[in-house]
Amino acid sequence: MPSETKTIASFSCPVPAPADKRVVLGHGSGGTLSSDLLHKIFLPALGNPTLSRLDDQAIFRVNRSRLAFTTDSFVVKPLFFPGGNIGSLAVHGTVNDLAMGGAKPLYLSAAFILEEGLPFETLGRVVESLRDAAGEAGVEVITGDTKVVEKGGCDGMFINTSGIGVVPEGVRLSANQARPGDRILLSGSIGEHGIAILAQREGLEFESPVESDSAALHSLVALMLESCGEIHCMRDPTRGGLSSALNEIAASSRVGMTLDERAIPLREEVRGACEMLGLDPLYVANEGKLVAIVAPDSAEIVLAAMRRHPLGRKSQIIGTVTGDDPGLVTMRTPLGTTRIVDMLSSDQLPRIC
């Protein structure tokens, strides 16, 4: 009845948002839900040509210099894991976002949100690890911030790092630069970061332990750029894994991609853990790997350069960019069948970085 409807509508008590109008963990997964949030809330409000390119870093010009700028918050749980901790990860993640734009990383900011009751000793170990990672990557932390929230107000410690780098003349990498015929290069084996975190969280043990691959990739990128091969874009397959990184490039460049599953390096322990846990390694996070989309004539030159770097020794050409089915990534399995490699649709592993 109309009169009843009217009474309800004028009632001033706030109506709780329905479940499908609230943030869920999958919105932080790096997959389709993350993309939804970006396209429904962030881009309509904040969109500008730079932000809307959706690269891992923004490039802007000041006088004659081209600078790269990026930001990343780290909420990884637990704070310490095999192969690193939230401090080293916060450096590697931001250095890599700069490097994926071809930038030489120069400066970082570090902003800490601490939970009341956090032991100084824990904080000290994280800060030292952050310092060591910054030192190894050749970047300086030049500005910072600390906030404290009451017990229960956050989970131990969150860190935001933002970074600034300088992009060499002539370097123009962007997710929208992939062209049909380009080769897809991957710098090493996948899934190690995600499995290391999950194993630590769940108390799983492997015969040979799986460590996070967390590492700064800027010097590998520098070698690749020095090879003078024609590189069109690069991305580090973090949240959402290799599959999400490639789907983003395919969508942004309006191209298809065909992968060869046998060419994708995967450690036996990671394969086993994924099988046991029902995870697909293509969707498991990496923190020290990159994919590069390279012109066909340059693929072997760039691959050789990658293999000369300790972090790229196991690099492989894993597939080809095609002009068919823009936005679609497919993979030939070892059985000779073809499967579609979608974006991650929800959260496989929350709080992985």
Place this chain on the structure above:
Amino acid sequence: MPSETKTIASFSCPVPAPADKRVVLGHGSGGTLSSDLLHKIFLPALGNPTLSRLDDQAIFRVNRSRLAFTTDSFVVKPLFFPGGNIGSLAVHGTVNDLAMGGAKPLYLSAAFILEEGLPFETLGRVVESLRDAAGEAGVEVITGDTKVVEKGGCDGMFINTSGIGVVPEGVRLSANQARPGDRILLSGSIGEHGIAILAQREGLEFESPVESDSAALHSLVALMLESCGEIHCMRDPTRGGLSSALNEIAASSRVGMTLDERAIPLREEVRGACEMLGLDPLYVANEGKLVAIVAPDSAEIVLAAMRRHPLGRKSQIIGTVTGDDPGLVTMRTPLGTTRIVDMLSSDQLPRIC
């Protein structure tokens, strides 16, 4: 007995850190505990000449440009308050940190940490407010990040903004530039942000409501710089209030300061609320005020410039820098007595920004 001690020492269960070796809320207050954390943990690990200057922003050079870089995380509770919300605050706070170095703000990053269950509608309102504040301040948000943590993993929403600005030729402002004889200028009445937050949090009501003074100060700063007065340093007295900002400058410049309490603008409602709540307005946070340390000959010129700006209409000269008692800030009260104005020693108001 030695043997017992040995048994206990070799027991592998982790010993909880004693209460005095843990983070407490006061470490985020902007007062002496914040300073302790900085000097005991962050600076020994990360210290470099730029970070150790402890200005609100780092200045670095790329080719012929001098750029400013700053970061700030926002954990304000509640998310919405009279005069603003976490979105507008996240823009104003970072724009002001750039402006205090004399920089023209250019670009921001925005990194969100969201709690599972947050209504899209709440997020949308915050993002629109952030967009509007950025638009008004003439800065572009060009890079961002979103993380989601499980329910209880954070408190609704935290935002980090980092900012980049360009410092005009000839401008050199730093907390270590105050000189005996300099005048201390304040751009308006104090304590409004802190009281607005507290009133909202505690459900207090005033006859005329107190709103946060949250505002972007870069155009006020631009007017001050155009006056060609000799400005030595500027700071926005946020966490820890006017007192902490002045104590930091006094310590950094190794000078004393004498304030005149009668000259410090204070709204009647804020005075009343502070008396009722047992707070000292000198320690209550501001988000749209600045203090400037100005050469004596330039004080009147700079003051006149400030008063021409809507955010500086109530500007006052509130004191003088002295060569006596380096690091000590004192204040003449209306009764003619003199009191010491220390740094805030603990937390008056946690999660104020």
